[in-house]
Amino acid sequence: MILTNVLLRPARNMAYYAVAIGRQVGIYDTWAKCEEQIKGYRGARYKKFPTKSAAEDFINGYNKPLADAKPPAPSKSWTPATSKSKCAPVKQIEDFWPPSDGDNFDDNELTDEDLLMALAEVEGLPQPSSKSLKRKNEDYPGHSSSKMLRYESTICESSGLKHIGDYEFNIDSEGYVIVYTDGSCFNNGRANACAGFGVWFGDNHPLNAGKPVGGRVTNNVGEIQASIYAIKIAKNLGIEKLCISTDSQFLIKSITMWIKGWKAKNWRLKNGDPVKNVVDFKELDSLLSDGQINIKWNYVAGHKGIRGNEMADQLAREGSEIYKRLYLKK
Numbered sequence: 344m345i346l347t348n349v350l351l352r353p354a355r356n357m358a359y360y361a362v363a364i365g366r367q368v369g370i371y372d373t374w375a376k377c378e379e380q381i382k383g384y385r386g387a388r389y390k391k392f393p394t395k396s397a398a399e400d401f402i403n404g405y406n407k408p409l410a411d412a413k414p415p416a417p418s419k420s421w422t423p424a425t426s427k428s429k430c431a432p433v434k435q436i437e438d439f440w441p442p443s444d445g446d447n448f449d450d451n452e453l454t455d456e457d458l459l460m461a462l463a464e465v466e467g468l469p470q471p472s473s474k475s476l477k478r479k480n481e482d483y484p485g486h487s488s489s490k491m492l493r494y495e496s497t498i499c500e501s502s503g504l505k506h507i508g509d510y511e512f513n514i515d516s517e518g519y520v521i522v523y524t525d526g527s528c529f530n531n532g533r534a535n536a537c538a539g540f541g542v543w544f545g546d547n548h549p550l551n552a553g554k555p556v557g558g559r560v561t562n563n564v565g566e567i568q569a570s571i572y573a574i575k576i577a578k579n580l581g582i583e584k585l586c587i588s589t590d591s592q593f594l595i596k597s598i599t600m601w602i603k604g605w606k607a608k609n610w611r612l613k614n615g616d617p618v619k620n621v622v623d624f625k626e627l628d629s630l631l632s633d634g635q636i637n638i639k640w641n642y643v644a645g646h647k648g649i650r651g652n653e654m655a656d657q658l659a660r661e662g663s664e665i666y667k668r669l670y671l672k673k
Contacts, residue, residue: 358614361398364388370398374616382532391614494595494642498649499586508580513545519586519639520544522573523651526556526565526591527659535671536560539662540569541655542576550576551654553661555669558622565659566591567623570598574630574638584637590645590652599640602628 359370360377365387371377374391381387392398499521501513512520521544528538538556545551552572556564570587577585589595602624605611610621618624631638643652 357393359392359395359398360389361392361401362387362389363402363404368402370395370402374612374614494592496642496644496647496649498643498651499588499639499641507582510548510550510580512582515586517584517639519584519637520577520582521586521588521651522577523588523643523655524566524569524573525589525645525652525655525659526562526567526569527656527663528560528562528565529663529667531562537663537667537671538562538565539659539664539666540565540572541658541660541662542569542573543651543655543658546654551658553658553665555662555666559620560666561620563591563593564620564623565662566594567620567627569655569659570594571623571627571630574627574636578630578636582636584639586639586641588641588643588651590643592642595640595642597624598627598631 357372359372360374361370362368362377362380365380367380369380371380377389381389390398390401392401499515499519501521502516503514504511505514505518505520506512507520514520523541523543525541526538527541528536530536531538538560540554540556542550542552554568554572556568558564566589570589573587574585576582604613605618605624606628610618610625612618630636643649645652645656
């Protein structure tokens with residue numbers, strides 16, 4: 344028998360979230376409940392259906408019999424390419440799920456990737472295919488022509504220095520001030536979680552910062568608040584062009600693609616559930632809405648020896664430690 348966790352609601356709003364492989368195989372009536380079963384779970388398989396029977400067929404396809412179901416065995420992990428170029432080009436992927444290779448596996452990276460696919464699923468984004476497709480500029484999740492894309496890791500290299508106010512900044516070839524941001528969370532998803540964010544402008548730069556998060560205590564909150572902090576600094580100094588390098592594809596896609604649909608639905612997902620971290624996303628959107636600053640969002644692979652990312656990560660971890668001392672008294 345398949346576990347069903349469905350509450351009665353008007354038929355036109357009914358949705359069935361089937362988890363074929365996850366912490367608890369079953370059918371759930373909200374995305375939030377489904378997410379609890381698959382977020383961070385290696386090899387999870389899940390999908391949204393309009394009918395209960397379709398959801399049951401999906402689960403039965405993976406579980407024959409259901410009681411003997413086991414997740415697929417892990418294999419070598421996905422490793423993103425790293426290149427040196429001006430700014431993050433987009434790369435089509437064939438398979439979303441990055442399995443584990445043991446000690447080198449990065450749980451935070453998987454969580455970020457899980458959120459990408461999960462949100463894409465909820466927003467109506469089709470599954471990625473191996474066929475190479477060019478992305479239309481107007482596409483974003485919710486449009487049937489959108490495809491699940493992954494940014495290729497790039498390094499925005501400094502082409503010079505620029506004095507702004509009392510500070511000196513590295514700039515790229517297009518005149519954008521370069522900054523690296525990162526989030527950190529110890530015990531992510533647990534009651535004793537400690538989170539922080541890091542912002543790095545350069546070696547020994549006086550504006551580098553490692554701070555504890557405010558609000559929800561998660562790694563993604565750290566990622567969002569790091570970018571908010573960097574943008575506030577830039578706007579206060581009159582910086583008009585800022586290149587933010589982050590290892591969070593979730594953050595980049597949220598602010599450049601998905602946020603347009605969220606705002607149109609009053610900050611709700613396509614299935615009606617509220618957007619998580621909406622307070623932080625609203626603040627980030629507000630900072631960008633006045634047109635006073637142009638942000639170039641650049642993806643860099645995390646924990647791959649890219650100096651700016653490594654330094655931002657170190658600062659974010661310091662922020663998590665500060666959170667622990669301030670709020671957990673440890």
